[in-house]
Each structure stands twice: as structure tokens, then as C-alpha cells.
Amino acid sequence: MKYVIIGNSTAAVGAVEGIRKIDMEGEITIISKEPYHVYSRPLISYLLYGKTDEERMKYRKEDFYDAMNCKVLLGKKAVKIDDAKKEVLLDSGEVLNYDKLLVATGSLPFVPPMKGLEGVEKRFSFMSLDDAKKLESAISPNSKVLIIGAGLIGLKCAEGISKKVESITVVDLADRILSSILDNDGAEIVKSHIEKENVRFILNAKVEEFTGNSALLSNGEKVEFDVLVVAVGVIPNTGLIKDINGKVNRGIVIDEFCQTSIPDIYAAGDCCESFDITIDQNRILALLPNAYMQGECAGINMAGGKKEFGKAIPMNAISFFGLHIITAGSYVGEVYSQIEGDNYKKLFVRDGLLKGYILIGNVDKAGIYTSLIREKTPLSEIDFELVFQSPGLMAFTRRERSKMLGGVVNEY
Amino acid sequence: MKRVYVNEKWCLACHLCEYYCAFANSNEKDMVKALKDIVIHPRIRVEQKDNISFAVSCRHCEEPLCVKGCITGALSIKDGVISVDQNKCVGCFTCILCCPYGAVSPGEKSVIQKCELCTNNMHGSPQCVKGCPNNAIVFEER
Numbered sequence: 372m373k374y375v376i377i378g379n380s381t382a383a384v385g386a387v388e389g390i391r392k393i394d395m396e397g398e399i400t401i402i403s404k405e406p407y408h409v410y411s412r413p414l415i416s417y418l419l420y421g422k423t424d425e426e427r428m429k430y431r432k433e434d435f436y437d438a439m440n441c442k443v444l445l446g447k448k449a450v451k452i453d454d455a456k457k458e459v460l461l462d463s464g465e466v467l468n469y470d471k472l473l474v475a476t477g478s479l480p481f482v483p484p485m486k487g488l489e490g491v492e493k494r495f496s497f498m499s500l501d502d503a504k505k506l507e508s509a510i511s512p513n514s515k516v517l518i519i520g521a522g523l524i525g526l527k528c529a530e531g532i533s534k535k536v537e538s539i540t541v542v543d544l545a546d547r548i549l550s551s552i553l554d555n556d557g558a559e560i561v562k563s564h565i566e567k568e569n570v571r572f573i574l575n576a577k578v579e580e581f582t583g584n585s586a587l588l589s590n591g592e593k594v595e596f597d598v599l600v601v602a603v604g605v606i607p608n609t610g611l612i613k614d615i616n617g618k619v620n621r622g623i624v625i626d627e628f629c630q631t632s633i634p635d636i637y638a639a640g641d642c643c644e645s646f647d648i649t650i651d652q653n654r655i656l657a658l659l660p661n662a663y664m665q666g667e668c669a670g671i672n673m674a675g676g677k678k679e680f681g682k683a684i685p686m687n688a689i690s691f692f693g694l695h696i697i698t699a700g701s702y703v704g705e706v707y708s709q710i711e712g713d714n715y716k717k718l719f720v721r722d723g724l725l726k727g728y729i730l731i732g733n734v735d736k737a738g739i740y741t742s743l744i745r746e747k748t749p750l751s752e753i754d755f756e757l758v759f760q761s762p763g764l765m766a767f768t769r770r771e772r773s774k775m776l777g778g779v780v781n782e783y
Numbered sequence: 784m785k786r787v788y789v790n791e792k793w794c795l796a797c798h799l800c801e802y803y804c805a806f807a808n809s810n811e812k813d814m815v816k817a818l819k820d821i822v823i824h825p826r827i828r829v830e831q832k833d834n835i836s837f838a839v840s841c842r843h844c845e846e847p848l849c850v851k852g853c854i855t856g857a858l859s860i861k862d863g864v865i866s867v868d869q870n871k872c873v874g875c876f877t878c879i880l881c882c883p884y885g886a887v888s889p890g891e892k893s894v895i896q897k898c899e900l901c902t903n904n905m906h907g908s909p910q911c912v913k914g915c916p917n918n919a920i921v922f923e924e925r
Contacts, residue, residue, distance in 0.1 A: 385851075413854045417873045423855075427871050430856040660852030660877060667851065688880040697880045734876055736885030738848075746883075757832075763885060764839055765830045769791070775884065776789045776837065 378475030379403030382640030382666030389670020419531035700727030803914030
């Protein structure tokens with residue numbers, strides 16, 4: 372069996388480990404447009420902050436490819452799939468044939484059209500190790516940095532460079548920061564916390580026009596800067612599948628076995644849509660844990676096993692300047708909230724099920740809530756008041772607990 | 784594989800498992816010296832309410848969500864034991880987000896901590912089990 376994997380990040384690693392659970396012999400080739408050993412993308416902000424380095428950023432050990440008996444082509448880009456001939460064409464002109472193909476091409480930075488953007492000399496995205504290196508070499512202690520986008524990427528970037536520049540201004544069209552994971556009240560707590568650290572926010576605003584190193588905003592304000600980071604969002608990198616008329620909505624459409632609409636082609640990670648069980652709809656879940664699990668599931672199925680990927684939910688754990696945030700699911704239904712100082716908790720309940728939660732500050736045992744969402748545990752079967760106050764196994768029945776602690780190992 | 788199992792019927796809520804855990808991971812040779820005047824920060828934690836009590840520590844799941852979700856690769860599974868590479872961990876707490884048992888917690892000296900069945904300290908086998916006076920915590924194959 373010949374496996375080809377396009378992409379060399381989390382989903383690809385999941386797939387390799389999934390394949391090797393079943394097939395120790397088959398030939399695996401990984402195509403990577405970047406020149407690096409597999410590294411953890413979310414760590415690029417920690418790299419700039421000085422909390423990690425390139426060596427420790429490696430997502431798997433140095434001998435990963437050897438240990439997994441696979442070949443990796445670094446610095447080469449897949450430009451075309453021929454699904455009839457079962458071939459992948461590379462930019463180097465090489466052609467690889469496959470029996471099973473995985474598309475794990477991730478996402479691309481989304482850069483909305485902005486007048487005068489081309490004229491900005493120092494402008495960057497913040498997604499890859501190269502982006503981080505370029506940004507690092509462009510900034511100095513005198514830099515005034517403008518970041519477009521107060522989402523996860525933009526704010527992690529802000530934290531990463533906060534000690535290395537003179538000032539940071541973050542502009543976002545939304546009325547709150549981290550609008551994809553926080554509600555208004557939660558966002559306000561995190562915003563006040565970040566503002567103490569040399570970061571200024573301008574919300575409800577967008578850039579109307581850049582004139583050299585000056586940005587004119589929609590609220591009339593002018594922001595002078597010398598380094599620009601565009602971190603508005605990401606879009607699934609679906610081109611290879613679109614080009615051969617595979618089914619693509621916002622992301623590549625896959626079934627519960629991570630197979631695309633084209634025979635023998637699978638897809639996993641940020642380039643795909645996932646079925647979010649908290650809203651019973653497909654959506655983009657560009658999250659690292661999701662990418663790994665999807666990749667692993669794809670790998671197992673590619674190798675002839677049978678595994679369904681059926682418990683995808685949005686989930687994020689992130690921190691800014693020591694303040695931790697953990698969120699999961701969808702913010703729908705009845706709200707249970709508990710707010711004490713900087714500790715903020717909101718649970719969202721609909722149809723007798725926990726659908727989502729937000730924790731800021733105290734995040735102890737958050738996984739108990741995540742599990743209630745993923746397992747669709749009927750809240751009538753547990754002591755909900757207790758678990759709301761303090762997440763723990765005490766809220767379950769003795770019988771259920773004896774299964775959890777007494778020998779039946781967790782399956783996901 | 785041998786795991787730590789809890790039989791809550793036998794738990795006395797004495798919290799000795801927590802003290803033995805803290806001692807085992809202190810790398811001190813003397814228990815009194817290790818625990819004197821400190822607030823312990825154990826990897827096994829007793830949940831207690833009314834007359835029910837039981838200890839919870841890492842289950843060393845066969846399909847560990849913490850390992851699959853780990854953004855750095857710091858958490859890994861080897862011979863069934865899930866361990867953390869403190870050198871790689873950056874403290875994003877995705878493992879705390881993922882663990883269905885609440886068995887991973889922020890560390891005291893490290894970024895995160897979890898039970899590694901005492902394979903990471905000088906004792907080599909679970910000290911909570913050794914310290915449990917009522918056999919409510921056992922280390923066995925099931």
C-alpha cells in the first residue's frame with residue numbers, strides 16, 4: 372500500500388500514527404511545502420515571547436519520520452492531484468503515485484482587501500514559523516505595531532511581541548475581542564487584563580486606507596505604525612480538491628470516516644469541515660486537537676481499519692499574560708453564570724444537555740464539562756447544580772463513577 | 784497494564800494518598816521534611832461530599848484525549864503510561880480542557896502536572912497505593 376500525505380502538520384502526524392496502528396509496512400510519503408521538521412504552529416507566539424525555541428517546538432521527536440518508517444519531502448509543494456491516474460504532481464516536476472491520499476493542507480491567512488495595503492512595507496501574517504521569524508527580524512524596541520484582528524491569532528501575536536516593541540495597537544471590526552470564543556462580559560475581563568500590558572484596542576473599526584505607515588480607520592482615527600500584522604482570520608486551503616471537482620463548501624467536505632467525495636482521497640484538519648455535534652451542523656473547526664483526531668481517524672481508515680470521527684466540538688484553551696481561558700461548544704440555550712472577581716464561568720444548557728461553556732481565570736477540571744458536551748450526557752442523570760458549582764466526578768452516580776474509576780478505560 | 788484503581792466503598796477520606804503523592808514527587812527522602820509547613824499540591828485528589836469520598840488520578844486512558852489534544856507534543860504515551868515532558872510544555876492547558884476526569888492540573892513547580900504512576904520519581908511505583916491504609920486504592924491489572 373502506498374500512502375501519500377499532502378501537508379506536514381498536526382493532521383499529517385495524526386494520520387501517520389493512525390496508519391501505523393494498523394499497517395507497519397505500507398510506504399508513507401509526506402509532502403511539506405515548508406522546509407522544517409514537523410513543528411507546533413500555535414507555538415510561534417511562544418517562540419517570540421521566549422517561552423520555547425525551535426528545538427522544543429518540534430511536535431514530534433527528531434527521529435519521528437524514521438521511527439514511523441516514512442519519507443518526508445521538505446520544501447516541496449503539491450500543485451495538482453490527478454485522481455484518475457492516482458498521482459500527485461509536485462512543483463519540482465516529480466510525480467508521486469498513491470493508493471490512498473490524505474489532503475492535510477491546513478488553512479491560509481485571510482487578508483481582506485484594504486486600500487493602500489500594498490504600499491505598506493513591513494506587513495506580515497502570523498501563521499507559520501517563517502512568518503514568526505520575519506516578524507521578529509522586523510521589530511525593534513522602538514517599533515509601533517498595528518495588528519488587524521483581535522482574535523486568537525492576533526492577540527497571541529500581541530502577547531508574543533509585547534516585551535519587544537514600544538507599542539501595540541489592535542484594531543477589530545467586532546465590538547469585542549476574541550469574538551469567536553467569548554461573550555461580551557467575558558471579553559471585557561480579558562480585554563482589561565491585556566490592556567495592562569502595553570496593548571491598546573480600537574474596536575468597532577476597520578482600516579479604510581493605508582497611506583504608507585499611517586492607517587485611517589473607519590471611526591476617523593489615524594494610527595501611525597511601522598510594522599503591520601494582518602490576523603483577521605484563516606480560510607481552509609481547499610484548492611487541490613476544488614480543482615478536481617471534489618465537494619467543497621467552506622472547507623473540504625468529508626464523511627464520518629474522513630473521506631472526501633473522491634474515491635481513495637481523504638482529508639483532515641483545518642482544510643476540512645467537521646460535524647459539530649453541539650449544533651448538528653458542518654462547520655470549520657480550525658483547532659489543533661480536532662486536526663489530530665481527524666488525521667488519526669483518516670489514517671486508520673486509509674489503512675483499512677474502520678473508525679468514525681463523531682465527536683467534534685469547538686474547544687480552546689488559551690492564555691494571555693497569565694490569565695487562562697478555556698471554552699468549548701456552542702453558546703446556545705439557558706445560561707448558568709457565576710462571576711467572582713476575575714473568575715468567570717458560564718454554562719450553556721439546551722434540551723437537557725450541556726452545549727457549551729466559558730471559563731476565565733479558574734479553569735480547574737474544565738475537561739469534566741468538555742466531556743459532558745462530547746458524550747451528550749443527559750443532565751438529568753447527574754447532579755447538575757453540583758457540577759456547575761464545582762466540576763468533578765462527585766456529580767455522577769456511584770454506578771457511573773465505578774465505571775469511570777473502576778476499570779473501564781475511556782474510549783473516545 | 785497495571786493501573787491505579789479506586790474503590791470508593793473503602794475510602795476513608797483520610798487524604799493520605801494525597802500526602803504520599805506530594806511526598807513522592809518532592810524528591811525528598813524524609814516525609815516529614817518534605818511536607819513540613821507546606822500546602823500540598825498532589826496529583827491524586829480526593830473528592831469528598833457528605834459521606835462519599837474517593838480519590839481521582841490519571842486513568843492512563845488507552846485513547847488519551849490529553850495526548851491527542853496536546854499542542855506541543857509534550858504529553859506522550861509509552862508502554863501505556865502517559866507522561867509529560869516539562870521541557871516542552873508551555874502551559875496552554877489544552878490537556879485540562881480535554882481530560883474527562885479532571886486529572887491534569889496546573890503544576891506547582893512545573894507548568895502542568897499529572898500522575899505518572901511514580902515512574903517519574905525515585906519511587907518507581909505508585910506511592911498513593913502504598914500509603915492507602917484501607918486498600919481503597921490499588922495498583923493492578925484488570
